[in-house]
Amino acid sequence: MSEERGNRKTLTGIVVSDKMDKTVVVRVERLVRHPIYHKTVKRRKKFKAHDETNQCGVGDKVIIIESRPLSRDKRWRVKEILAKAL
Numbered sequence: 001m002s003e004e005r006g007n008r009k010t011l012t013g014i015v016v017s018d019k020m021d022k023t024v025v026v027r028v029e030r031l032v033r034h035p036i037y038h039k040t041v042k043r044r045k046k047f048k049a050h051d052e053t054n055q056c057g058v059g060d061k062v063i064i065i066e067s068r069p070l071s072r073d074k075r076w077r078v079k080e081i082l083a084k085a086l
Helices: none
Strands: 010-017 023-033 040-050 061-066 076-083
Touching (some): 010 040
16 A cells, blocks of 8 residues: 555544554544634544554554545554554
């Protein structure tokens, strides 16, 4: 599989679950300005990502990359592990 196939989105997040086989749940946080009050608000979303070698553990910081649909919920792949959990 080629990593460079057009402009694919990448996100950085924390692994919150690794209980599935070859799948991890990654929580991605982003900061958004509230449209009326103009306060910065933290928004979180969870993505299921494909982890072919089952290397990721809970608490790891990872980069995920957009891919073709791999299952009903999986549309992302783990590109690299930035930091392992302690």
